[in-house]
Amino acid sequence: MATIKDVASLAGVAISTASYALNNNPRISNETKEKVLAAARQLNYQPNGIARDLKSNKTNTIGLILSDLSGPFYSELIKGIQDVTIANGYDLIAVSSIGGKNSTAVKFLKEKRTDGVIVLAHNIDNKLIINAARKDMPVVLLDRPLDSEYVLNIQVDNEGGAYKAVEHLISLGHNEIIYLSGPNNSYDNLKRFEGYKRALKDNKINFSGRWLYQGNFTKEGGYHAAKVMLLQNDLPDAIFAANDEMAIGAIEAFKQAGVEIGKDIAIVGFDDIQLAEYVNPSLTTVKQPMREMGAMAAQQIFQALNGNFFTEPILLQTELIIRESCGSRKGK
Amino acid sequence: MATIKDVASLAGVAISTASYALNNNPRISNETKEKVLAAARQLNYQPNGIARDLKSNKTNTIGLILSDLSGPFYSELIKGIQDVTIANGYDLIAVSSIGGKNSTAVKFLKEKRTDGVIVLAHNIDNKLIINAARKDMPVVLLDRPLDSEYVLNIQVDNEGGAYKAVEHLISLGHNEIIYLSGPNNSYDNLKRFEGYKRALKDNKINFSGRWLYQGNFTKEGGYHAAKVMLLQNDLPDAIFAANDEMAIGAIEAFKQAGVEIGKDIAIVGFDDIQLAEYVNPSLTTVKQPMREMGAMAAQQIFQALNGNFFTEPILLQTELIIRESCGSRKGK
DNA sequence: TATTTATGGCAACAATAAAAGATGTGGCGA
DNA sequence: TCGCCACATCTTTTATTGTTGCCATAAATA
Structure with missing residues (x-):
């Protein structure tokens, strides 16, 4: 060379x-x-870009840290980020946080290999982020709040989204509404649960411990939770699943058991993944503005690199997408 | 710092x-x-990792170049690659080739920013790859053949997969089989078209120019192609779509027109994307061994880094996944 | 005295950039 | 008209980035 x-x-x-x-x-x-x-x-x-980066102490690169890299869920988010990074003449590289302490993500955070980082990976801990964030290395956090210097927060209004979803179920006349939960260490899940409970409370429905099922944010988790409901021979009116994958798993289990979704039971999900539209019946869900989120995140990074740290957390609004799984449009 | x-x-x-x-x-x-x-x-x-990389002339990183980064299609491929890179103590970073000459991907290829690269991005041209590939920078190409030193080829048997798909349609008694084509500059598309024609020929069916529709590998393309077929008021027996997205677009158009898929018309896709299973009716399609492909690609890189360049192109076999869209299992 | 053990000095990696040096040109006074 | 200086233009010297690893060296041990 x-x-x-x-x-x-x-x-x-x-x-x-x-x-x-x-x-x-x-x-x-x-x-x-x-x-x-x-x-x-x-x-x-x-x-040799590496030599240049060393000398100039700048990489012209923004890093995106995802817990999985292979998750289909991020598609729109990445588009939003890419739009902005390209417009600013920066490069975007995506790395995974799989592997914990030895993951590429951790390496990228510790060693200053990018000029800024966007994090959407629950397995990256706060301490690491606080340590990594610097004036010339802003970090945007998308999956939890963290108040620390040079750390920027952008979040989706999970609580409000969940509230809308549950309110919708209640407005359709459902009283007994199961919460199909994600992992307990997930901040998103926690907020959705809070929104769920607030909606119940505002409508004078008492939350019962029996209404809580664990689904772990996976399709399998949703499937098994639904199986358990079926075994107990006491189906609820409705289910609010903390994400679409669990909802889809549950739908599968119910369909197998001959339960008619939208009629015998109503289901709402969260995320509006691509599948939600195609599953049968199509899934009513809460859509997150992923593309806007991505664009916003990248924008925040560039502003920060220019010295403007916008410190207030940004809260993005969700949208309830009504489809067939609650029966409201069954005959569409 | x-x-x-x-x-x-x-x-x-x-x-x-x-x-x-x-x-x-x-x-x-x-x-x-x-x-x-x-x-x-x-x-x-x-x-400082950058300084170390410079001094040691090694990055311990494998790059994955995708034409889109945000495409959901790569999920399994990435998993396969990741399995192997992690096992070898290397990092994986994904970059997009969006932006042509100025893309991050091109930068990564030109400047030696990784120890090896896996390319699945048709908009990266051969010349660039030939130039970038070196003894200490093997390149694995997944989307086209290219015979050059330090370039490794792994491919899916597109031709054979298409043959299987069309043969399946013929075995169900279909004679008039449309080819819903991807872009002409796509090597994958070309190979699938060849497989399609060979299957017709082997079964003494003469290919007619009227059977060729352009769908551009997109859902919209498939949708519009189907619309055109409907307008011509002369529906074919069957359609072989060169990818699932087009097939799904076509299904949508037919459903809207009241055409019953699996009965009035049979459709086969290619790729077996996640949606294929969920779309209604579920889509018969040709599954590519994406995870194996990813693992293989990474493995080839590490072997090459150890001095063993396996020069023969690798051809991976496909699998026909029979679902409902051809009617063969309509009553499942 | 020879050999081992522990540590320090320094060049190298590939590039950038400030400062210094070299060269040429023009103006102006003697 | 010649000689000198100032200045502009172009190029080189040198220092710098953070790390590694060869080689040298000093002290300790055999």
């Missing part, structure tokens, strides 16, 4: 001259510039 | 000693080692 040294010596100039020429610095005469560029072409010279 | 220099001076040792101590080199006495580590802890020292 040819380096700038090779270029310089082929062109018969000093290394710095070559550097200036390659960076089109006006102090270099056109003649010399041409000579250097010709040498670079001839050697197929490619600047 | 504390550097190794700070650590060394706080510990009262030379920089090289600090470096050795931090890397747990046995030649340093435990006493000194402890002193250095204590200093590092106190300063919250984090090694």
Whole structure:
């Protein structure tokens, strides 16, 4: 691999001259510039980005840390981020936090390998983030609140979204509403649960401990929870699943058992994943503004890099998408 | 940010000693080692990965280049790659080739920012890949064949998969089989088209130019193609769509028009995306072994990094997944 | 005295950039 | 008209980024 040294010596100039020429610095005469560029072409010279990053202490790269990388759920979020990073002439690289302490994500946070980071990965802990965030390395957190310098918070109004969903179920006349829960250590799940309880309370429905089922945010979890409900031979009116995947798992279990969804039981999910529209019956759910979230996150990073830290947490609103799984539009 | 220099001076040792101590080199006495580590802890020292990469000329990172990053389709592929990279103690970072010449992907290929690259992005051109591939930078190509040094080829048997799909349609008694095509510059599409034609030929069916519809690999494309078929008032027996998204788009159009899929018309897709199972009727399709492909790709990289370049292209077999959209299991 | 053990000095990695040096040109006074 | 200085233009020297690892060196042991 040819380096700038090779270029310089082929062109018969000093290394710095070559550097200036390659960076089109006006102090270099056109003649010399041409000579250097010709040498670079001839050697197929490619600047070593790592060396440049080291010297300039800047990578022109934003990192996106996801707990999974392979999750289909992030599609829109990534689009939003990409729109903004590209517009700012920055690169975006996505890394996974799988592997805990040894994950690529942790490495990227600890060593300053990007100029900013967007985190949506519950298995990255607060301490690490607080440590990593610096003036020249803002961190945007999308999955939990964290009040610390150089850390920016953007969140979806999970509580309000859940409230809307449950209110919708109540307005359809349902009284006994199961909460199909995600993992307890998930902040999103917690907030959705709070919204659920507030909606019950505001409608004078007493929450019963029997209404809480664990589904772990997975399709399998939802499936098994529904199986348990079926075994108890006492089906509830309605289910509010803390995410769509669990809702879809539950739908599957009910369908197998001959329970008619939308009639015998109403189900609402959360997230509005792509599948929600296609599952049968289609799933009523709470849509998160993922693309806006992504764009916002990237925007916040660039503002921060320009010295403007917007410290108040940003709360994005959700939207209730009514489909067939609550029966309200069954005959559509 | 504390550097190794700070650590060394706080510990009262030379920089090289600090470096050795931090890397747990046995030649340093435990006493000194402890002193250095204590200093590092106190300063919250984090090694600068960029400097290390520069010095060692190694990044311990594999890059995955995708044309979209946000495509849900890659989920399994990424899992496969990740399994292997993690097992080898390497990091995986995903970058997008959106933006053409200025994309992050191109930057990563040109400047040696990873120790190896896996490419699944049709908008990265051969020349660039040939240029980037080196002994210490193997490139695995997943979306086209390319015979060049240090370039490894892994492909799915698109031709054979298409053959199976069309043969299936023919075995169900269909004679007039539309090819719903992807973009012409897609190698995958080309191969699928070849498989389609071979199946027709082997079954003594003459291909007619009228059977070719353009769908561009998108749902919208499939939808519109189906609309056109409907307008012509002369529905074919069956459709072989070169990918699932187009098939799903077509299904939508037919459903809207009251055409019963599986009875009035049979449809087969390609890819077996997650939706295929959930769409109604569920879609018969050709499954690609994406996870195996990912694992294989990563494995090839590591073998290459160890000096073993396996030059023959690898061809992975597909599997026909029979669901409801051809009617064969309508009453399931 | 020879050998081992522990540590320090320094160059190297590839690039950038400030400062210093080299060269050429023009103006102006003697 | 010649000689000198000032200044502009272009190029090189040198320092710097944070880390690693070879080689040297000093002290301790055999």
